Amino acid sequence: MDPDRSQILLPVRTGTIVASFVLALLLNFLPWRDLRLVPDFVALVLVFWCVRQPRLIGLGIAWTLGLLADAGNGVLLGQHALAFSLLAFLSIWLSRRILWFGLWLQALHVGAMLFAAEGVTLLVRLAAGDSFPGWPILVGPLVGALLWPAVTWLLLMPQRRAEREQAI
Amino acid sequence: MDHTPPPFFKRGPAPLVRLFFFASLSLALLVIDARFRYAESMRGWFALAAYPLQRVAAAPIELAERVGDYFSTQSQLVKENADLRAKALAYSRDAQRYQAARAETEELRRGIAATERLDVRAVTAEVIYAGRDPYAQKVFIDRGATHGVRPGSPVADEAGVIGQVTRVHPLLSEVTLITNPDQAIPVQVVRNGLRAVAFGGGASGMVELRFLSANAEIQNGDRLVTSGIDGTYPAGLPVADVVRIERDAEHTFAHVVGKPAAGVDRGRYVLILSNELLTAPRPGEVQAGKDRREKSRRSKMKEPAREKDGDGSR
Numbered sequence: 001m002d003p004d005r006s007q008i009l010l011p012v013r014t015g016t017i018v019a020s021f022v023l024a025l026l027l028n029f030l031p032w033r034d035l036r037l038v039p040d041f042v043a044l045v046l047v048f049w050c051v052r053q054p055r056l057i058g059l060g061i062a063w064t065l066g067l068l069a070d071a072g073n074g075v076l077l078g079q080h081a082l083a084f085s086l087l088a089f090l091s092i093w094l095s096r097r098i099l100w101f102g103l104w105l106q107a108l109h110v111g112a113m114l115f116a117a118e119g120v121t122l123l124v125r126l127a128a129g130d131s132f133p134g135w136p137i138l139v140g141p142l143v144g145a146l147l148w149p150a151v152t153w154l155l156l157m158p159q160r161r162a163e164r165e166q167a168i
Numbered sequence: 169m170d171h172t173p174p175p176f177f178k179r180g181p182a183p184l185v186r187l188f189f190f191a192s193l194s195l196a197l198l199v200i201d202a203r204f205r206y207a208e209s210m211r212g213w214f215a216l217a218a219y220p221l222q223r224v225a226a227a228p229i230e231l232a233e234r235v236g237d238y239f240s241t242q243s244q245l246v247k248e249n250a251d252l253r254a255k256a257l258a259y260s261r262d263a264q265r266y267q268a269a270r271a272e273t274e275e276l277r278r279g280i281a282a283t284e285r286l287d288v289r290a291v292t293a294e295v296i297y298a299g300r301d302p303y304a305q306k307v308f309i310d311r312g313a314t315h316g317v318r319p320g321s322p323v324a325d326e327a328g329v330i331g332q333v334t335r336v337h338p339l340l341s342e343v344t345l346i347t348n349p350d351q352a353i354p355v356q357v358v359r360n361g362l363r364a365v366a367f368g369g370g371a372s373g374m375v376e377l378r379f380l381s382a383n384a385e386i387q388n389g390d391r392l393v394t395s396g397i398d399g400t401y402p403a404g405l406p407v408a409d410v411v412r413i414e415r416d417a418e419h420t421f422a423h424v425v426g427k428p429a430a431g432v433d434r435g436r437y438v439l440i441l442s443n444e445l446l447t448a449p450r451p452g453e454v455q456a457g458k459d460r461r462e463k464s465r466r467s468k469m470k471e472p473a474r475e476k477d478g479d480g481s482r
Contacts, residue, residue, distance in 0.1 A: 022221070025218070025221050026221055026224060026225045027225075028225075029218070029221055029222045029225035029226075029297060030225045030226075030228075030229075030297075031225075031226060031229055031296075031297045035301070035302050036302045058183075058186065059186045059187060059189075059190045060186075060190070062190075063193070063194070066194070067210075067214050068214050068217060068218055070211075070214070071211045071212075071213075071214030071215040071217075071218055072214070072215065072218030072221070073301050074215075074301065074304075074306055074308070074335065074342045075301045075303075075304070076198055076201050076202055077197050077198070077200075077201040077207045077210065077211055077214075078193075078194040078195065078196075078197030078198035078201060079194075079198065081190070081193075081194040081197065082190075082191060082194035082195065082198070085187060085190040085191055085194060086187065086191070089183055089184070089186070089187040092183050093183060124198060125303045128198075128202050130303040130304065130349075131303075131349055131370055133302040133303050133370075133371055134371055137302060
């Protein structure tokens with residue numbers, strides 16, 4: 001809870017959460033050149049809200065988002081749903097622990113979770129008869145973990161800014 | 169007096185229970201989708217929900233391209249114009265020759281009483297986005313069921329075949345590229361007419377000929393075109409150029425690798441060729457084969473043995 005210990009955050013607005021998910025989906029749907037190197041932004045935002053607001057965002061929302069990602073990407077229906085459910089469970093389970101660490105140690109936890117989700121996806125695809133897409137697939141979760149401090153800073157901004165205005 | 173805990177302790181079912189619930193739901197969906205294909209309508213609804221986001225995500229790239237077009241310089245335009253004019257001249261000469269050659273071919277075919285070739289209808293489409301799936305080589309195009317796209321239609325660009333429509337949504341469709349390992353396409357070597365089946369090479373971006381005998385007559389630089397004997401792809405579309413041949417005495421088959429002729433991983437505009445009425449019904453298949461042909465049009469034609477059953481039909 002390092003960066004926020006000094007200040008009390010405002011309660012989150014539903015609009016912020018919805019907007020962040022829409023933005024993440026948009027980022028995912030951008031025409032990227034090599035998809036293996038791009039992190040899954042929806043997964044990252046999902047982890048963020050599950051860690052910060054475990055009572056608001058749960059497995060149901062994660063599962064629905066997963067189906068949306070499946071249909072949008074034209075992959076097997078249920079692949080992202082499974083990975084996102086696992087991701088949501090892990091982050092809710094670890095939510096009390098993670099927030100005690102500094103941002104980079106948090107990123108380490110997040111990286112492990114993203115790797116687990118990627119592993120589930122990989123297992124599903126291998127079971128469905130696809131071939132292994134190569135080791136660059138591990139770069140995505142890594143980049144995702146490295147983006148964690150930035151994501152935290154960005155997504156907490158609405159709550160923090162209002163707080164600062166109140167102080168003045 | 170009730171003994172339930174106060175409401176601020178309530179968290180619903182335990183997270184682990186929920187995980188099991190949703191995980192089993194996902195697994196059930198996976199099995200249904202992979203094995204039985206019952207989930208298509210559900211997929212359609214979710215795809216429709218994701219469609220506006222996909223369009224919006226593609227917009228900045230379009231905008232950047234338009235701005236780039238706007239600032240293209242005079243000299244560039246003049247040069248491009250000259251190039252295009254030269255190309256048009258070459259094409260018109262080819263077109264005239266083609267007209268003559270076609271008339272001649274038709275006459276000859278009529279002479280030997282062969283079935284007449286039918287014209288292919290084409291619809292232009294724009295690639296709106298590459299599928300975010302590193303396991304499968306797919307792109308999404310902005311024409312769907314409402315524009316009359318059918319599953320199984322071949323898709324080409326100006327240089328050759330890029331793939332086949334494998335799933336059609338109301339406003340967009342999925343194209344499986346020829347580099348997808350599950351995608352097979354019957355080809356022919358232009359130089360000597362040797363028939364083979366090309367499979368996608370996966371992430372390498374190449375295509376492979378898997379079942380050519382080790383002494384098959386093929387060499388580097390050979391051009392592979394569609395043979396048209398599957399009734400899906402029209403004949404004569406360029407597919408790939410052979411770049412590598414490995415003949416190993418240990419293996420029964422030669423391993424031939426080709427580089428796709430079309431811009432499989434680039435380019436924005438593609439042609440969807442309509443695959444209806446490409447071939448007249450084969451004799452003996454007229455009554456029994458009706459639903460079989462329907463089926464083969466839908467499936468991605470996996471079995472390489474199919475190249476044999478079309479012999480002599482074209």
